Amino acid sequence: MTTILKRYKYLAIIASVLFINLSVSAQNSQKAKDLLDQVSAKVKGYDNIQINFSYSLQNLRQNVNQESKGNVTMKGNQYVLNLMGVTKIFDGKKNYTIVPEDEEITISKHDDNDADAITPAKMLTFFNSGFKYSWDILQNVKGRQIQYVKLTPLNGKDNRKEILLGIDAQTKNIYNLIETGKNGSKTVITVNSFKTNQPISKNHFTFTQSKYPNYYINNLD
Structure with missing residues (x-):
């Protein structure tokens, strides 16, 4: 076999391997996207969602180690979130942040045009765009099969x-959600209980100022 033919055969093998790898990668990416689409469809099908969760933030470089537990009730874009001693209510129009430690309430108007605004509802659907998807490990967690999908931001400034x-x-x-930051931080949110279509009062997402006598009101609206 001539040297040229040997080189041609070698290049053909390399090209075949690369093609196979690219094909498998594309299939895995689509499989990951399909699973995320199923998650989104289920979330949209619930009348309301109640979640109890644990939260942790670690950054060894900055000597940060925070752990807390919280809960959130959501209906559409309305929500009541309790985390780290702070309650945040969104009634569909305004945000109410209640800080008992400071006896202070901040009222602000919601900006529908702010695409970067993070809300509990978005936390269940944020992955629909802006990411590269890849199929990751399958892990057994106390008898539950947890399939991981890796999301890599497409925006280099993220x-x-x-x-x-x-x-x-x-x-x-x-x-759960495991987020790794470019600054070395690691944030983990784990769902401890997930309930749907629970009976909640019609005033559940309504802020009642009379419940907070003597609180300072910081109205930014």
């Missing part, structure tokens, strides 16, 4: 390096 989204393979509900 402070997030990558996000691992753990999804219960059976229920298609989110189990």
